[in-house]
Amino acid sequence: MKYFPVATDNLRVDTILNFKIYIRANNKFVLFRKGNHPFSEETLHRLQENKVHTVHVSEDDIENFEKYYYENVNKSNIKAEIFVPPFDQQENREKYYSLHLNYFPIERETLIPGFIVDFNVYGKNDLELDHILGPDREEGRPETIPEDIHESKKLIVIKNAEIPLYRKYLTQLTPERLNTKDISTELYYTLFRENSKLVVKEIFEDPRSGDNIQKATNVVEILVDNILNQENTFYNLMKIMSHDYYTYNHSLNVCSLSIGLGILRGLKRKPDLLELGLGALLHDIGNSMIDPCIINKPGKLTDEEYRIVQGHVKEGINLLEGIRNQIPQNSFFAILQHHEKLSGLGYPYKLKDERIHLFGRITGIVNFYDALVSDRPYKKALEPFDALKLMSDYQEDYDQCLMKDFVVMLGDQS
């Protein structure tokens, strides 16, 4: 019999559970409650007291559980991932952190058959790594990329320690080496995205470095030039598609979508777009000061952890204090206000309505959207349509004129 993990957050007090609940103990699944019984406050407390945050449902009850879930928990009819990965076990949590923090995701399109790699390439599937390519398989000898490299659909990652080798590899992908007159537009953007991701990663590792801010400014300038030149295709080409959540992917997505939304809102001057873009790229820079195990926690945050995460906004401003003169004043609005809400229910200052700067409103919408369409260990990415539908439930929080522009912008791309 197969058992599926379900977060206790997905059980509602005072409802009838029409499925059996099992608890995992010493690698066995033990029946905790029979089906068709009410789930009481007392039962929930008993689970919490024993630090049980995940229970299990057997495969013959899956349909009952799904029916219960859509009737009692997620009534929006938006398809959600309802079974949590097995992160309730310490061993799996450690594996997850080790993979997430020590490996860097790369785009498979940069691996061009016939080119030689002197770094190791792995396919990542949940908590497993599969060594696909590289010197560690060949007694230290570099390996040629095979023709069938793109057949695997797994996320491709490399070791953080081998990023310099990957960076060097990318510089060889020139038209001459590729035996073509021009690099295709798609490959051009893929390479630009990869290099930009590396720049953002460096900024997060050393946010006080003026050199890194200069590199970030260069990335934003190229983005702005490209978006101004080809408005309709660019956001799609820049978007890092549904991947595991990594701060640097998220930062780049928020940056390019914010610039696009800024243009639709009437910002046509390049200096304005540069200010918005840099602020959007750095909006979560404060996360670099927070324990990565909290930022990347594969599950729901405790109240205390949530308070720590909220601190990333002010941390970001403090971090950049020493290099303030290298960053335009208006860029700080994106960093400081991307979690504020028009209703006054945001943070850190609970600003309301017009007290939130345009850059704060733009990055607020884009930040929320990108979080919804990204995979997290405890939730699958929503489709863009479902994300926008869900956002329409928060009309008091987000500028509705901007929301309309945002929907138009995403519609134009698709």
Ligand SMILES: [Fe+2]
């Ligand atoms: Fe944030």
